[in-house]
Every structure is written in structure tokens, then in C-alpha cells.
Amino acid sequence: MDKGKKIKESETIVNDEDDNNCWWWLVQKGTAVTFVTIALFGFLIRVAVSTYPYSGAGNPPKFGDYEAQRHWMEITINLPIREWYRNSSSNDLSYWGLDYPPLTAYQSFVHGLFLRFFHPDSVSLFASRGHESYLGKLLMRWTVLSSDALIFFPAVLYFVIVYYNKPSRSRKSDIAWHTALLLLNPCLILIDHGHFQFNCISLGFTIGAVAAILSEKDLVACVFYCLSLNHKQMSAYFAPAFFSHLLGKCLRRKHPLLEVLKLGLYVLGTFAAVWWPYLYSTNSILEVLSRLAPFERGLFEDYVANFWCATSVLIKWKRLLTTDSLKLVSFAATIITCLPSMVQQIKSPSNRGFLYALLNSSFSFYLFSFQVHEKSILLPLLPASLLAMEDPSTFKWFVQFAMLSMFPLLCRDDLVVPYLALLALFTLIFNAPGQQIVKESNYLSYYLGTTTMHLILCFSAILHIVYLTMHQPEKYPFLFEAIIMNLCFSQFVLITLGSNIKQWMLNKPVKLEIEKKFN
Structure with a gap:
């Protein structure tokens, strides 16, 4: 931070010197073992919930959210990227058309490749509608489990390291308790691994953005939050908080306008990278936007x-x-x-x-x-x-x-x-x-x-x-x-x-x- 008006040091959770020793602190406190233990338990709980039914199970003609996610995988791996949000004979938007930002589409594409490699019938164009084979359901469940393990869990670890890297918040029991509450949130587990969705991705990016803010890495926070917003537009629920907090910090620095421009460039850059396949025309951008509202x-x-x-x-x-x-x-x-x-x-x-x-x-x-x-x-x-x-x-x-x-x-x-x-x-x-x-x-x-x-x-x-x-x-x-x-x-x-x-x-x-x- 600059020498102008600063946020009080007592209100800052970590300083730069502490941040450099975060990982050493993690090992020294024994938090690494605690986190891994809780994470493994949380993962097993998710696996157990995944054995239960999901949204729309055996309920034609449109089934439910499970079928929506599967259908997006089907569409993204079988059609050109420019047609993912466009109504056509190959992509009937009235049947679970993509209605989330491009990052969700890219995630569906990656997961679709995974399903096609092990079970092509589960994502074949048209023929796979309402597909509910045992192997197909197993693979679909593992797409959510892997997303949780690769994005949400590391984001929680990042937050715990930042939030508790302070003498007044170093009780091992508190760290373990808070970690368990974050990783064993019953609502999130039931919706993602029961009902069937991928909220763990957008929420994971949001936690990463929060942890970056708390560790004074505002530019990193902008990138993480933009990724969250580009995965699910409902992440806009957090936009007023990110905007007002970052603006308030910028106004207290030596060159506020320059600080705002710097943040703006990172936001625009992240959006441009995610939306790049659709920036070739105004019409293509509007096609995507119309699906998000x-x-x-x-x-x-x-x-x-x-x-x-x-x-x-x-x-x-x-x-x-x-x-x-x-x-x-x-x-x-x-x-x-x-x-x-x-x-x-x-x-x-x-x-x-x-x-x-x-x-x-x-x-x-x-x-x-x-x-x-x-x-x-x-x-x-x-x-x-x-x-x-x-x-x-x-x-x-x-x-x-x-x-x-x-x-x-x-x-x-x-x-x-x-x-x-x-x-x-x-x-x-x-x-x-x-x-x-x-x-x-x-x-x-x-x-x-x-x-x-x-x-x-x-x-x-x-x-x-x-x-x-x-x-x-x-x-x-x-x-x-x-x-x-x-x-x-x-x-x-x-x-x-x-x-x-x-x-x-x-x-x-x-x-x-x-x-x-x-x-």
C-alpha cells in the first residue's frame, strides 16, 4: 500500500512478511495434516451423497438439472464453439439450452471429453437425451467430485492460510473447526452432489478472490472474481461488495485513478480472455447475453x-x-x-x-x-x-x-x-x-x-x-x-x-x- 491514507494495520489480516511465510506456518502449526484429514472426510461424504438420486431422475421429458448439465456436455463437444448459444436444428435452446456464461460452457466441454472417452453413448448428439445408464451417472458424479477437489478445496485452504496466519487466530482447534464448517457445508453438498450442479466452481473462485483481498493481492482477486462471474452470473450477488471495497481502498492511495485503471485493465483482460470466441461480432455477444437473463x-x-x-x-x-x-x-x-x-x-x-x-x-x-x-x-x-x-x-x-x-x-x-x-x-x-x-x-x-x-x-x-x-x-x-x-x-x-x-x-x-x- 502507498504512503497516503492507509487502512489500519490492525484491520489487515496478514501483512506481506507474514504472507511470505504462509506455507511454513501451515506446516509448523500442523494445519496441513488437519486440512487433509478433513478434506478426505468431506470428499467421502460427497461420494456417499452422490449415491442418492438427483434432479429429474427418471422423470421425462426434460428430466432436471442433471440432464441440463449432461446436455451441455453433449452440445459443447459436438458443435462448433460459435454455435453453443445459437438456436439451430442441432441445438434446440428450448431443451436445456446453455444459460450460463462461457466459462461454464468450457467446463462442460472438458467434462464432455471425459465422458466421451469412457462412455461415448452418454454424450452422443441427439441420441443421448435423457441418458441414465449406470456408467454415465457414475462419470457425471465424478465430474462434480473432481471439480470440488480441484477448485473448491484448494480455495478453502487458501482462505484458511490467509485468515488464520495471525497470532490472535492461531488456535489449532479453531482452524480445524472452521475448516470443517467450510468443507462440510450441508447445503452445498446436497445441491452439488445430490441435486446435481457445479456451484463448487464459481464459489471456489469467489473464495479465492476473498482470500486474495485479505492478503492484499487485489489484482489476483479481480481475476478470480471475474472467473467466478464468468462461470455463473449469480456471482454478481457479490459485485457490490467487491466494487465498494476495492474502490474504497483505491481512494485512499496516492494515485487513486491509476489504481482504479489498473484494476479495470485486469477485469477487462479476464473478460476478454473468457469471451474471446464470441468477440468477433456484436450479434454473437448478444446471443450469449440473451441467454444469461x-x-x-x-x-x-x-x-x-x-x-x-x-x-x-x-x-x-x-x-x-x-x-x-x-x-x-x-x-x-x-x-x-x-x-x-x-x-x-x-x-x-x-x-x-x-x-x-x-x-x-x-x-x-x-x-x-x-x-x-x-x-x-x-x-x-x-x-x-x-x-x-x-x-x-x-x-x-x-x-x-x-x-x-x-x-x-x-x-x-x-x-x-x-x-x-x-x-x-x-x-x-x-x-x-x-x-x-x-x-x-x-x-x-x-x-x-x-x-x-x-x-x-x-x-x-x-x-x-x-x-x-x-x-x-x-x-x-x-x-x-x-x-x-x-x-x-x-x-x-x-x-x-x-x-x-x-x-x-x-x-x-x-x-x-x-x-x-x-x-
């Missing part, structure tokens, strides 16, 4: 625990407003709710503030943006996982209701057994012996009261039982889903308000007593 799907999908779905019980947004109006209203609501967090980071950028900004901006998108899916809860859950040591009790509360919000989706995929098993495993890890949880730091308990929280948990448990054992009224066929979503929405709003308050309290020279307990 699925406005035709509506304001929200299924029953998602966000503002639009929760309030649609009383206000029929889709009837009241046109799609164009809903796009503007949802965009405005998202930006407005993001602004406080962004302003705080521009005014006073810090590493802790950045982590809270990631949580707050992703929650703003989840709660208010257009076209949100149940699986999108993985995005705010990521920074919440990174902040688990800051407020563990609130993190546990968040995971429980993130799981509940996806329960109807996972029931449709026949994933109830791994759902319950992973929820129990998470509870065991969270309450592991030797881990000191400061219950008083839970601001939800401070505001709601312990009795209220116990009643909410009991109600949540009852909802699980009712959903599994009772038939819904014919007049209200989605009554249970609506109750679950509204309960989860109320808890997500409380967590969002609390995390925004916490982020702004970082600026206060004199904190409330409850805030002192967070430090």
Missing part, C-alpha cells in the same frame, strides 16, 4: 424464501405489474438495500467490513432481485461461512433455515435421508468438544430472546414432520411450502438486518456491549 421465467422460481415470494401470498405481483415493471422495481429494491453496505466500505474499507459486505450484498440480491431460485441461498451462505468465527451461533441459525428453505426441493429429489444425515453431522461439528462458542455473541438471541428462538426451532421441526407425513389441502396445494418459505424469509430478514448493523458498528469508536463481544 432468463426474464421469461418470472419474478421468482418455485417457492423461494425471498421478499417477492413471501409477500405474493397477499400481493399478486405478477398480476399487478408487468414483467418490465417488475424488473425495474426489483432492481431498485436490490440497489437500495445494497447501498448502506457499499457506502460503509467506500468510506472505511476493512477486511472484516468486506466480509460483512459480501454477506449483505448477496442477501440483498437473494431477497429482492428478479428470478431467484431456492438454490441461490448458497450465495449469502458462503460469506456467512467465512464469518463463522465472528458469530458462530448466528451462522448455525442461518444454516438451519437455509436447509429448511431448500427442504421441499430436496424432497422432490428424494434426498431426505442425506438431508437429515448432513443436518445431524453439521450439528455435531458445530458442537464439537473443545470448541468455545460464545453464546452471548448471538445478536438474534439478544433481540428475539432464547425462549422465542426455541419455539421457532420447535415449529421448524414440526414443519419437517408435517411436510413428510401429511397431505396438503386440495384447495391450497402449496400451503406447506408457503409456510416454510415465510418462516425462512422472516429469519433471513433478521440476519440481514443484524449483519448490516454489525458492519456499520465497525466504524464506531465506542461499541455497544453486545458488539464488544464480537471482537
Whole structure:
């Protein structure tokens, strides 16, 4: 950093000298063995979940997300790269057309080559639609497992090295506990290795970008974040946090404009490299972009625990407003709710503030943006996982209701057994012996009261039982889903308000007593 206005050294997780000794520190602390042990256990858990059904299993004509991923592999290895996003007789976009950025297409191409080498029938053009052979499913599962092992796991290791390379954060039990929470996130495992997706890639790149920010490698962070954004456009949930934090840091340096230009060049360079096959014409770029904005799907999908779905019980947004109006209203609501967090980071950028900004901006998108899916809860859950040591009790509360919000989706995929098993495993890890949880730091308990929280948990448990054992009224066929979503929405709003308050309290020279307990 320059000699101008600097971010306080106490707010920086590592300095350059520490960073040079990161790997020696890793070995010295014995963290390498701990990480490998937890990683192997996490990998085995993923393999176990992979033996259960997936999205759309045996459910023609379009099956589900599993078939979408397989079909993209089929398309990318059989058609020229310029036709991947173009509707044609060989690529019917109405049948699971590619709707993610080019990096997902490249990933599908690599995995498609893998499948074609071992089992060509599983990715043959046209003939492989709905392919569900044992070998094909086995190979498909291994594409996700390998992606996790090659991208997500190393990214978590990078974050752990950076975050804990500090005397005040060097307890081996804390490192092991936090690592286990990151690698054994039940929501991510169920969606990627049960339901079947590749969120581990985009989230892995995001973790890499966060770790780079914390170690003062802003240019590296730009590259990693751009890769995340070019794998899944939902990574834009984190864009306000990255933008405001990096801008705030640039404004405090000797040549702010030069610093901004430097970051901009890395962003443009990364985007140019990823989009290079489509930069030959404006029309080709628009073909890809048109696939990334699925406005035709509506304001929200299924029953998602966000503002639009929760309030649609009383206000029929889709009837009241046109799609164009809903796009503007949802965009405005998202930006407005993001602004406080962004302003705080521009005014006073810090590493802790950045982590809270990631949580707050992703929650703003989840709660208010257009076209949100149940699986999108993985995005705010990521920074919440990174902040688990800051407020563990609130993190546990968040995971429980993130799981509940996806329960109807996972029931449709026949994933109830791994759902319950992973929820129990998470509870065991969270309450592991030797881990000191400061219950008083839970601001939800401070505001709601312990009795209220116990009643909410009991109600949540009852909802699980009712959903599994009772038939819904014919007049209200989605009554249970609506109750679950509204309960989860109320808890997500409380967590969002609390995390925004916490982020702004970082600026206060004199904190409330409850805030002192967070430090």
C-alpha cells in the first residue's frame, strides 16, 4: 500500500512478511495434516451423497438439472464453439439450452471429453437425451467430485492460510473447526452432489478472490472474481461488495485513478480472455447475453424464501405489474438495500467490513432481485461461512433455515435421508468438544430472546414432520411450502438486518456491549 491514507494495520489480516511465510506456518502449526484429514472426510461424504438420486431422475421429458448439465456436455463437444448459444436444428435452446456464461460452457466441454472417452453413448448428439445408464451417472458424479477437489478445496485452504496466519487466530482447534464448517457445508453438498450442479466452481473462485483481498493481492482477486462471474452470473450477488471495497481502498492511495485503471485493465483482460470466441461480432455477444437473463421465467422460481415470494401470498405481483415493471422495481429494491453496505466500505474499507459486505450484498440480491431460485441461498451462505468465527451461533441459525428453505426441493429429489444425515453431522461439528462458542455473541438471541428462538426451532421441526407425513389441502396445494418459505424469509430478514448493523458498528469508536463481544 502507498504512503497516503492507509487502512489500519490492525484491520489487515496478514501483512506481506507474514504472507511470505504462509506455507511454513501451515506446516509448523500442523494445519496441513488437519486440512487433509478433513478434506478426505468431506470428499467421502460427497461420494456417499452422490449415491442418492438427483434432479429429474427418471422423470421425462426434460428430466432436471442433471440432464441440463449432461446436455451441455453433449452440445459443447459436438458443435462448433460459435454455435453453443445459437438456436439451430442441432441445438434446440428450448431443451436445456446453455444459460450460463462461457466459462461454464468450457467446463462442460472438458467434462464432455471425459465422458466421451469412457462412455461415448452418454454424450452422443441427439441420441443421448435423457441418458441414465449406470456408467454415465457414475462419470457425471465424478465430474462434480473432481471439480470440488480441484477448485473448491484448494480455495478453502487458501482462505484458511490467509485468515488464520495471525497470532490472535492461531488456535489449532479453531482452524480445524472452521475448516470443517467450510468443507462440510450441508447445503452445498446436497445441491452439488445430490441435486446435481457445479456451484463448487464459481464459489471456489469467489473464495479465492476473498482470500486474495485479505492478503492484499487485489489484482489476483479481480481475476478470480471475474472467473467466478464468468462461470455463473449469480456471482454478481457479490459485485457490490467487491466494487465498494476495492474502490474504497483505491481512494485512499496516492494515485487513486491509476489504481482504479489498473484494476479495470485486469477485469477487462479476464473478460476478454473468457469471451474471446464470441468477440468477433456484436450479434454473437448478444446471443450469449440473451441467454444469461432468463426474464421469461418470472419474478421468482418455485417457492423461494425471498421478499417477492413471501409477500405474493397477499400481493399478486405478477398480476399487478408487468414483467418490465417488475424488473425495474426489483432492481431498485436490490440497489437500495445494497447501498448502506457499499457506502460503509467506500468510506472505511476493512477486511472484516468486506466480509460483512459480501454477506449483505448477496442477501440483498437473494431477497429482492428478479428470478431467484431456492438454490441461490448458497450465495449469502458462503460469506456467512467465512464469518463463522465472528458469530458462530448466528451462522448455525442461518444454516438451519437455509436447509429448511431448500427442504421441499430436496424432497422432490428424494434426498431426505442425506438431508437429515448432513443436518445431524453439521450439528455435531458445530458442537464439537473443545470448541468455545460464545453464546452471548448471538445478536438474534439478544433481540428475539432464547425462549422465542426455541419455539421457532420447535415449529421448524414440526414443519419437517408435517411436510413428510401429511397431505396438503386440495384447495391450497402449496400451503406447506408457503409456510416454510415465510418462516425462512422472516429469519433471513433478521440476519440481514443484524449483519448490516454489525458492519456499520465497525466504524464506531465506542461499541455497544453486545458488539464488544464480537471482537
